[in-house]
Amino acid sequence: MSGLLLRLAGPLQSWGERSAFTTVRDTASFPTRSGLIGMLAAAEGIGRDHGGLDRYDDLRFIIRADRPGQRLIDYHTVGGGQPKARTAATSGGSNKGAAVITRRHYLSDAVFVVGITTPDDETTTRLAQALEHPHWAPYLGRRSCVPDEPLILRRHIADPENELLTRVPLALPPPPRNGEDTIDVDFLYEQLPDDTTGKTDVIDIADIPLSFAQHRRAHAVRRLHRVTRQLPRRLTGPQSELQSRLLDYVRTEESA
Template sequence: MSGLLLRLAGPLQSWGERSAFTPVRETAPFPTRSALIGMFAAAQGIARGDTAGLKKYEQVRLTVRVDRPGTLLEDYHTVGGGFPKERTAATSGGSHKDAAVITSRQYLTDAVFVVAVTAPDDLTTQLVAALRHPYWAPYLGRRSCPPDEPFLLRRRVDDPDNELLTGVPLSSPEPRDKSGETITVQFLRERPLPESCPRAAADVIEVNDMPVSFAPHARAHAGRRLYRTMEPVSRALAGPPKSLLTRLIDYAHAEESA
């Protein structure tokens, strides 16, 4: 097993979990497994209807470090207003709504997440190749939300989870409180930490984002558990905001020069 590291950052992100095709399109406060597996499948050119092609991603384990949770933004939308009835939004019965469809769409603004992706070595190699030269471009939950660079932080890491604690620069400023050698950061894990681990205390979250099928007319998801922890990371990973991009680029390029 090995893995890779992704940095999910951008002006807007939106990670839908419960609200498909409803007037309010909500966002989860963190990247969902469904969205991330969808990103990998799209990068590899796997069609939405290829349910069998999703099986290999069951081997993938994801850990999310929340560098910046972002701010919730709700965007007001109308669809199909100001047109004759025959040009307004269609209904499932084949007629037209004869009015604008009003929806609200939620986004996270200025959020930053770092994701440790752990998988068998051969699958890691495939994912890296696909994310560097994707069949369909990756986006942060919706096509209108492209990721910032650097996106693929590391292409091969022996222990991606540990790298989140010890290596990846924090995309948040160093706290004003200068005491102590560590900073407390939120993590979302798919497996509980061992009870012997001093960071073991966790909140258990039930989510419905395990992809079963992405078929357009037969989307299906299963539930899973997430373990939310607050864990200490080295203060050395944080720094002045002005130096963040330089630190990230240096970190990403260190792999190439190693």
């Protein structure tokens, strides 16, 4: 077993959950499996119509929600006020010179750290190399959502979950001193950990990608477990020092 860690942060993220070519383009409150696999497939140069998504079936994702972000809705128009030939077509295949209106949902100022467990070192190396030298640039759910650096925090780790629980810096300021040396942080698991003792919610979401083909997109349902875990206070720090703490963490691997 092997794994790597990704940090998904940026001004905007959008992880579509239910909408596809509709006037309301929603977002889940966390990175979806479909979005994460889409990022990896794009980095490896696998096109939408290529298929072959079963190569990612053995990947397991753990998501730590450092900052859930604020939901933002963009009132968006395409076309309008132009001759028919220069106006966007409607879903019915025609247009009348009117604008196509959409409402696009985003997560603003969100930060997630994702642990990816792979079946072997070869798979980990392949994915890490693709993300470092991507065929198509990674984005956070939509092409307009560019990720911050560093994107890759760890390239080869035996236990991604333990890193998330004990070592990866949190994108949070230190909480007020109340006698506690821990801070509550939400995790999303595909399999409920055996040592779970805190608050737990169950989420059913249709985000297992079966096809990314433009007109034949298909997804299956999976069950997630949202668990509130207590992390060491020492993982927090002033926001002005966050980038330095992250780079120090990355350099620790590079010098090992």
